Amino acid sequence: MLDQLFRIAREMESVHEQGGNRCLTGKIMASLFYEESTRTRFSFESAMHKLGGSVISTENAKQFSSVSKGETLEDTIRILNGYADIIVLRHYESGSAKRAADISTVPIVNAGDGTGQHPTQAFLDLYTIEKELGHIDGITIAVVGDLANGRTVRSLCYLLSKYRSIRIRMVAPDVVKMRDDIKGYLARHDVVFSEETSLEDVAAEVDVLYQTRIQKERFGDREEDYEQARGVYVVTPEVMARMQRGAIVMHPLPRVDEIDVAVDDDPRAAYFRQAQNGLYIRMALLAACLGADIARA
Numbered sequence: 001m002l003d004q005l006f007r008i009a010r011e012m013e014s015v016h017e018q019g020g021n022r023c024l025t026g027k028i029m030a031s032l033f034y035e036e037s038t039r040t041r042f043s044f045e046s047a048m049h050k051l052g053g054s055v056i057s058t059e060n061a062k063q064f065s066s067v068s069k070g071e072t073l074e075d076t077i078r079i080l081n082g083y084a085d086i087i088v089l090r091h092y093e094s095g096s097a098k099r100a101a102d103i104s105t106v107p108i109v110n111a112g113d114g115t116g117q118h119p120t121q122a123f124l125d126l127y128t129i130e131k132e133l134g135h136i137d138g139i140t141i142a143v144v145g146d147l148a149n150g151r152t153v154r155s156l157c158y159l160l161s162k163y164r165s166i167r168i169r170m171v172a173p174d175v176v177k178m179r180d181d182i183k184g185y186l187a188r189h190d191v192v193f194s195e196e197t198s199l200e201d202v203a204a205e206v207d208v209l210y211q212t213r214i215q216k217e218r219f220g221d222r223e224e225d226y227e228q229a230r231g232v233y234v235v236t237p238e239v240m241a242r243m244q245r246g247a248i249v250m251h252p253l254p255r256v257d258e259i260d261v262a263v264d265d266d267p268r269a270a271y272f273r274q275a276q277n278g279l280y281i282r283m284a285l286l287a288a289c290l291g292a293d294i295a296r297a
Helices: 002-017 039-050 073-080 096-103 119-133 151-160 180-188 199-203 223-229 237-242 271-289
Strands: 028-033 054-058 086-091 108-113 140-144 167-171 192-196 208-211 248-250
Touching: 002 119, 002 271, 028 039, 028 073, 039 054, 039 086, 039 108, 039 271, 073 086, 073 096, 086 096, 096 108, 108 119, 108 271, 119 151, 119 208, 119 248, 119 271, 140 151, 140 199, 151 180, 167 199, 180 192, 192 199, 199 237, 248 271
Parallel strands: 028 054, 028 086, 086 108, 140 167, 140 208, 167 192, 208 248
Antiparallel strands: none
């Protein structure tokens, strides 16, 4: 399935370069975001427009929709089923996408559910790795930062388990270490992983350094825990100097201070290319979910 998605994404790169096509003309995407977003929402909406479709959206459904009046997620989805052909949902509760999918009559795309999953980010992350390195099997990857709350790294670890001979190095402050559910899943699928404390040492041995932001919004009133976690692991030019020539640095963005801006000009800094790949992957997903005939558009 991933190989097929990546094949379509490569086609979508050409479609994008040619100014788009009309394969989704007459289709409507509802962009239902209960949490703030820039890259995910804009890339999905851009993807739909690029393919000739239309978008109805709200950027803060938690505040500016009937949920503020007490409407349940299920009722909102039932109403949108009458308006849209596909719903892209971001929600603050883990498991919300499954709840929506269980009652929806149109496809639901999970654009992030609380601290649970962010599957479309994982798709574009793997697509980026394959484009940058030429392969995914056999890589060593370091996931760094907020591993407890980072839904991007959780989804990425799930998908990495589908490939052969993957080695994962987990680098995180104690208060945001990877949760046991992911570690248990990796162990059951014979993925080699370890928990590390030195970013500098790990940087020297990896093909991919996947940095993440310490997510202040997930700490609630645990300000002390947040302060213990922030700034512990930062990608600096000194860290880059220890990395292999062919390795890459990725980040789901936005960043705060966990990657020094001095790193941006290093050709191994792949995070802005990674974000651009999000458009191609989401064009591919929309086309696939809605049964578009790309060749005839």
